[in-house]
Each structure stands twice: as C-alpha cells, then as structure tokens.
Amino acid sequence: MAQKWYSNGKLMLTGEYLVLFGAKALAMPLKLGQSLEVREEEGGPSLTFSTEVLGKPWFTAKFTTDFFEIINANNVSSACYLQELFLAARLLNPLFLRQKKKINVYTKVNFDIEWGLGSSSTLISNISWWAGVDPFELNRMVSMGSGYDIACARHKFALLYSIIQDNPVIEPIKFKPTCSDHIWFVYLGNKVATEVNLMKIIKNIKPTSADIEHVTTISDAMSNAQTVSEFSSLLSDHESVISKILKKPGIQSIYFNDFKGSIKSLGAWGGDFCMVVSGEDSSYVKNYFEHKRLRTVLTFNELAL
Numbered sequence: 001m002a003q004k005w006y007s008n009g010k011l012m013l014t015g016e017y018l019v020l021f022g023a024k025a026l027a028m029p030l031k032l033g034q035s036l037e038v039r040e041e042e043g044g045p046s047l048t049f050s051t052e053v054l055g056k057p058w059f060t061a062k063f064t065t066d067f068f069e070i071i072n073a074n075n076v077s078s079a080c081y082l083q084e085l086f087l088a089a090r091l092l093n094p095l096f097l098r099q100k101k102k103i104n105v106y107t108k109v110n111f112d113i114e115w116g117l118g119s120s121s122t123l124i125s126n127i128s129w130w131a132g133v134d135p136f137e138l139n140r141m142v143s144m145g146s147g148y149d150i151a152c153a154r155h156k157f158a159l160l161y162s163i164i165q166d167n168p169v170i171e172p173i174k175f176k177p178t179c180s181d182h183i184w185f186v187y188l189g190n191k192v193a194t195e196v197n198l199m200k201i202i203k204n205i206k207p208t209s210a211d212i213e214h215v216t217t218i219s220d221a222m223s224n225a226q227t228v229s230e231f232s233s234l235l236s237d238h239e240s241v242i243s244k245i246l247k248k249p250g251i252q253s254i255y256f257n258d259f260k261g262s263i264k265s266l267g268a269w270g271g272d273f274c275m276v277v278s279g280e281d282s283s284y285v286k287n288y289f290e291h292k293r294l295r296t297v298l299t300f301n302e303l304a305l
Contacts, residue, residue, distance in 0.1 A: 002037055002038065002039045002040075003037070003038045003130065004035060004036065004037040004038075005035065005036050005125075005126045005129040005130065006033060006034070006035045006036075006126070007033050007034055007118075007121070007122035007123075007125035007126050007153035007154065008029040008030055008031075008032075008033040008118070008122070008152055008153050008154075008155070008156075008305055009029070009030035009032040009033045009034075009111060009117035009118035009119075009121075009122060009152070009153075010027060010028065010029060010030060010117065010118045010121060010148070010149040010152035010153065011027065011028045011030065011117065011152075011185065011266055011267075011273065011275075011303065012025055012026070012027045012028075012148055012149075012266060012267060013025075013026045013027065013028055013222065013264075013266065013275060014026040014215065014218055014219040014222055014234075014238055015027075015148075015161070015215055015216075015219055016242065016265070016266070016267055016268070016269070017201055017202070017205065017207075017242065017245070017246075018207055018211065018212055018215045018242075018245075019146045019148060019161065019162065019163065020146050020163070020202060021207050021212055022162065022163065022164070022212050023162065023207075023211075023212045023213075023215040023216050023219070024160055024161070024162045024215070024216040024219045024220065025146070025148055025160070025161045025162065025215075025219055026158065026159070026160060026161075026175075026219045026222050026223050027148045027149075027151065027152050027158065027159045027160075027161050028152065028158045028159075028175065028303075028304055028305070029152040029153070029155055029156065029157070029158070029159075029305045030111075030117060030118070030152075030303050030304065030305055031302070031303060031304070031305050032110055032111040032117055032303070033109075033110065033111075033118070033122050033153070034107060034108065034109045034110070034118075034119065034122035034123060034126065035107065035108045035126070036105065036106070036107045036123070036126035036127070036129075036130065037105070037106045037107075038103060038104075038105050038130055039103070039104045039105075039106070040099075040101050040102070040103060041101075041102045041103075041104055042102065043101075043102035044100075044102060045064070045065045045066075045099075045100040045101060045102065046062060046063070046064065046065065046071075046102050046103070047062065047063040047064070047065050047068070047086075047097065047103045047105065048060070048061075048062045048063075048102075048103070048104045048105065049061050049062075049063070049082060049105045049107070050104075050105070050106055050107070051106075051107045051108070051109065052106075052107070052108045052109070053109045053112070053113050054109070054110065054111070054112065055108075058109075058113070059073075059074060059075050059078050060073070060074050061073035061074070061075075061078070061079040061082065063079075063082075063083065063086070065097050065098075065099075065100070065101075065103065068083045068086045068087055069083075070083060081120075081142075084142055085123070085124065085127055085138070085142060086127075088138055088141040088142055089127055089128070089130075089131035089133055089138060090131075091141070092131065092133040092134070092137055092138060092141075093131050093132055093133050096131040096132070096133075097131075107123065107126070109122075115187055115272065115273070115296075116267060116268075116272035116273070117273075118149050118152070118153065120143070120149075121139070121145075121149035121150055121152070121153050122153050124138055124139050124142070124143075124150060124153075125150055125153035125154060135150045135153070135154070136150055136168055144202075146161070146163060146168075147163070147168050148161040148168075150168075151168060151170050155170070155172055156172075156305055157172040157173060157174060157175070157305075158172070158173050158174070158175035158223070158304075159171060159172055159173065160173055160219060160220070160223060162216075173223050175223055175304075176304070177225060177226050177231070177300075178226045178227070179226060179227055179228045179231065179277075180299075180300040180301055180304075181282075181299070181300070181301075182228050182231075182277060182278055182279060182280075183231065183275070183276070183277055183299070183300040184275075184276040184277075184278075184282075184285055184297055184298065184299055184300070185266075185273045185274070185275055185276070185297075185298045185299075185300070185303055186263075186273060186274050186276055186289050186294055186296065186297050186298075187272070187273055187294065187296035187297075187298075188251075188272065188273065188274060188294065189294060189296075190272075201246070201268075205245050205246065206245075207245050211241055211244075211245060214237075214241050215238065215241055215242075218234050218237055218238050218241075221234055222234045228261075228277055228278070228279045231262070231277040232261060232262040232277050233262075235262040235263070235264040235275065235277055236262050236264075238264060239251075239252070239264055239265070242265075242269070246269060248269060250263075250264075250265070251263060251264075251265045251269070251274055252264075255292070256288075256292070259276075259278070259288060260278055260279070260280050260284070261276060261277050261278025261279065261280065261285075262276075262277050262278075263275070263276050263277075276297075282299070285297060
C-alpha cells in the first residue's frame with residue numbers, strides 16, 4: 001500500500017521579521033515543491049527514508065520505528081532533523097508509526113535545495129499529512145518561524161498572513177499583477193540558515209507599533225498593486241522600514257545602486273532571493289545580473305503557483 005502527498009514551496013514578498021511581531025505579510029506559494037510517498041512492504045519493523053533533489057539521490061537514512069534511533073545515514077545532521085520531526089509528530093499523535101512494519105519513504109524536491117524555497121516547510125507539511133497532525137503545531141515544535149511557509153505549502157493562491165494571539169490568520173487572495181512580466185526573482189547565492197538568523201535578529205530588534213502598521217499597509221497595497229511604478233515605490237518603502245529596524249543598508253544601495261528599477265531582499269536579509277521590479281525588458285535584467293555573476297533569474301510566472 002502506498003500513500004503520497006505534495007506541498008508547495010514559498011516566498012514571503014513582504015513582512016520579513018515583522019510578521020513575528022504581528023505585521024501582515026504577503027506570501028506566495030510556488031510551482032516548485034516537494035512530494036512524499038510512503039510504502040509499506042514485507043519485512044521486519046524499520047523506517048528507510050530517501051530524498052531526491054532535482055532527480056538525483058541526495059539523502060538516505062534508516063531508523064528504528066520504536067524510538068527513531070538512527071541506524072545509518074549519509075548525512076547525520078539531516079537524519080537528526082528527521083528524527084526530531086518524527087518524535088514531535090508522535091507526541092502529537094501517539095499512534096504514529098506504531099505498526100510493526102517495514103516502511104520505505106521516498107521524497108522528491110524539484111528545486112535546488114540551496115535556494116531556500118521551502119525544503120523544510122514542505123517536508124513538515126507532508127509529514128503532518130502522513131502522521132495525521134496539525135502542520136502548524138508540528139512546525140511550532142521544531143521551528144521558531146511564523147508558519148507562513150506552512151500556509152503556503154497547503155494553499156493554491158497567494159496569502160495575506162498574520163499571527164493573532166499565537167494563531168495563524170490566513171487570507172487567500174488572487175495575486176497576478178498586470179505587470180508580472182516586469183517582476184523577477186534573483187538568487188543571490190548566499191544561503192542563510194533561517195533559524196539561526198531569526199534567533200539573532202529577533203533578540204536585537206524592537207519594531208514600534210508604527211513600524212508594524214506600516215509594513216501591514218505595504219502588504220495590503222502590494223497585494224493590489226498592478227503597475228511597475230506602484231511596485232517600485234512599495235519595494236523601496238518596505239526596504240527603508242526594515243533597513244531602519246535592522247540598522248543595515250538595503251541590498252540595492254550596497255550592490256545594485258546602478259540598476260534601473262527596484263530591488264527588495266526576501267526572507268533573511270543578505271541571502272537567498274531578492275525581488276526585482278523594472279520597467280526594462282528581460283534581456284536588460286538578465287544581462288545586468290549576469291555581469292554580477294548572478295545567473296539564477298526567474299520570472300514571476302515561472303515561480304508563482
């Protein structure tokens with residue numbers, strides 16, 4: 001017997017950091033994501049877990065099913081993370097993997113795992129389906145993130161996402177700007193560990209209620225923006241708010257000050273992707289970043305679900 005689930009990757013377009021303080025964020029589920037297939041087979045009780053990334057073997061490990069001890073693994077760090085997920089899932093559902101069977105699990109990620117597009121959140125979502133538990137509860141047990149990525153994993157539309165009294169508030173919206181041909185996402189080639197970055201930043205920032213309301217207003221406005229000029233203005237406005245709070249200059253002023261358009265950091269500042277809006281055509285944008293040795297330039301329509 002086989003069971004299979006699929007979860008979407010994610011991008012947070014507005015609200016980074018401040019969503020944890022109550023601001024509203026604009027988030028986008030992606031065409032890219034991760035599948036998980038569970039097969040029960042003949043044999044003694046064991047759990048074998050394997051992952052393919054872009055069609056190539058990436059990770060394999062074997063666990064016991066009683067306490068999820070690691071029998072062997074080609075990456076101990078990844079195996080320990082899985083072990084943490086399994087133990088947390090069992091705390092939420094004590095019957096999870098109690099059957100004395102041989103279980104083989106196959107996961108497939110269809111994007112570069114270094115891109116930071118949700119390899120962890122899609123895994124958490126899929127394991128939650130498998131274990132029959134609330135994905136937000138499981139996420140809270142293993143992560144200090146906002147949970148917006150879990151919401152994206154399970155929705156087909158863009159979201160306005162916030163946290164009110166520790167609970168996620170999700171507002172699905174239709175987000176397909178008429179200027180989507182002038183929106184790109186550029187991988188900066190500097191993977192940032194989200195959890196480490198969050199712990200460091202959250203301890204040291206003190207956004208005001210005005211900052212939080214300002215970002216919420218930007219998120220609402222961006223969800224309805226249609227023109228290049230609207231997006232450019234909102235991206236610049238958002239960068240200035242976060243720049244002031246982090247006491248760091250925005251990415252465009254440091255690396256791309258001659259670019260014809262606006263550039264906004266996404267996620268943890270300084271790594272992963274940035275969002276680019278320009279009235280210029282695609283050849284200008286791709287050539288510009290090619291000269292900066294940044295070759296992963298994806299269009300809005302290539303990524304947005």
